Amino acid sequence: MISEIQGNIYRKFLEKFVSFTDEEWAIFLPVLELKKLKKKSFFMEAGKVCQEVGFILQGTVRCYYVKDGTEVTTYFSFENELISSYKSFLTETPSITYVEAMENTELIVFSKKSLQLLLEDSRIKYKMERFGRTVAEYYLCCYDDRVFSFVTQTPEQRYLELLSSRSDILARIPQHYIANYLGITPVSLSRIRSRIMKPHISLLETLQSP
Amino acid sequence: MISEIQGNIYRKFLEKFVSFTDEEWAIFLPVLELKKLKKKSFFMEAGKVCQEVGFILQGTVRCYYVKDGTEVTTYFSFENELISSYKSFLTETPSITYVEAMENTELIVFSKKSLQLLLEDSRIKYKMERFGRTVAEYYLCCYDDRVFSFVTQTPEQRYLELLSSRSDILARIPQHYIANYLGITPVSLSRIRSRIMKPHISLLETLQSP
DNA sequence: CGGAAACGTTAACAAAAGATAATTAATCAG
DNA sequence: CTGATTAATTATCTTTTGTTAACGTTTCCG
Known part of the structure; x- marks a missing residue:
């Protein structure tokens, strides 16, 4: 009831x-x-x-x-x-x-x-x-x-798309489940994430360098 | 009509x-x-x-x-x-x-x-x-x-499964289309096929060797 | 509170896949 | 039939992924 x-x-x-x-x-x-x-x-x-x-x-x-x-x-x-x-x-x-x-x-x-x-x-x-x-x-x-x-799409593209279309999922779900969902291993997803982050960091470094 | x-x-x-x-x-x-x-x-x-x-x-x-x-x-x-x-x-x-x-x-x-x-x-x-x-x-x-x-599944496993469940598809369809269907490149599928074949060949070689 | 378990990251190496190109095989159209 | 496309294989090299393991962090539960 x-x-x-x-x-x-x-x-x-x-x-x-x-x-x-x-x-x-x-x-x-x-x-x-x-x-x-x-x-x-x-x-x-x-x-x-x-x-x-x-x-x-x-x-x-x-x-x-x-x-x-x-x-x-x-x-x-x-x-x-x-x-x-x-x-x-x-x-x-x-x-x-x-x-x-x-x-x-x-x-x-x-x-x-x-x-x-x-x-x-x-x-x-x-x-x-x-x-x-x-x-x-x-x-x-x-x-x-x-x-x-x-x-x-490549795993990286699938992740980026998920990131833009369903960021609510990424926020609430443990990352190794996301990796499975994308068809890859948790280790691989972690690498993809650091790969994506890299450009931003190097941009910051550029700004900070003398 | x-x-x-x-x-x-x-x-x-x-x-x-x-x-x-x-x-x-x-x-x-x-x-x-x-x-x-x-x-x-x-x-x-x-x-x-x-x-x-x-x-x-x-x-x-x-x-x-x-x-x-x-x-x-x-x-x-x-x-x-x-x-x-x-x-x-x-x-x-x-x-x-x-x-x-x-x-x-x-x-x-x-x-x-x-x-x-x-x-x-x-x-x-x-x-x-x-x-x-x-x-x-x-x-x-x-x-x-x-x-x-x-x-x-890995691409190889997907191919093997297709092979056993839908061999009619494999028989009638150009291989590079199959590769796409499996989510890999034609070159990669060709390698998977040769990988699968290898054991058979080496078995034959074993039988033929003196 | 504290130890255990679970998570995410990173590293090192092996395996596989992508990209490109060269070669061979098969197919097609004239 | 034959020259020209198109397809498949093989090789080389690069990139990515899988695997395993180590490490620090967080979370969970007694």
Whole structure:
């Protein structure tokens, strides 16, 4: 059960994708649940089939994959963003990624079961299809950008672009996770950063030299 | 106007995503058009807004981006696959990629305008939403895999995986396009290939040596 | 508060990738 | 068929990245 305030935040967010009428919202709202995750607890674990899509009211979440015993972070999400192990959720196959709260996190979740019920509820099925379509299209475009950056840019260029487009991410996320996200090692990202800084320092030195 | 045979091929393909009733198909079919592309001609050019989604009846198509005057291939598609500049099509923004026929290609196209009309046609709108949703979900999963491979694998591992999962691609596509697709240079791919081959050769040498 | 763990930086070396160019192989068009 | 493009390989050199390890810093937790 979620509060009216929480529901309204979610409803406003969903406007980006689809508008629910009051009647539709009255059907949709009751299937939503509030979920609280303590820092470092899981929204989703590898090997399980993801049954939910979450909407982050508060907190930060990261997706990662365990490769040879070490974690490789693939994504992060913040307040007012959806989170899921999409492929697992959509295809009902075991997830290969973990989804973990990086801080105490509050989510509105809506389950696969609820989605399936609503997709068969004649009062709202059309709107749910549209909802699913627009959300999937949105994430498709996000993925498209990301693939494009891997194919056409160097790690340094990807970092600079992240720096200019999502400095909020850089500010809140440990650097070694960023490195994973960019497809490089933490050591390499550290070098990229010092490479980028160098020109500024030498400029300062020039100004200071006699 | 497309033939019944062509329409049935498309209809069967679309079953992967959604089943049309005969009545629905009777509405859908007339909006489809046949398009023939000569080798090296464009399905889509950078700078334009993509107005169509194509289904390849015959031929091969590649997506590429022009960076500093050179082409960088990002994707290819074959018979029985959909093709579009998805982000441009979905967001109605200018495409940054070209989509070009690699051989003489025959497509069934369906236009944004037709889609919009059918999305407002009460007889079929529900099915069209579902169609859009399932197609977007499908491609979302494809992109998810591709991003995952960039984050967690080396170029060599990506090549080996492509080799085992899509050898049809490797057989039909010039190698320097494959290199682009993997996010590396053609020279680098050539080295990866020789690296992979080496062990076999030295095995042969071992067998031949006295 | 203090020890342990986690982070970011730096260094040293090995491995791989990019850039360029030369050579060979394959393909295409006349 | 053949000359001309285009593609793929190989070589050389430079740059970047990966790997491992050391070091100082910060953060966390008992």
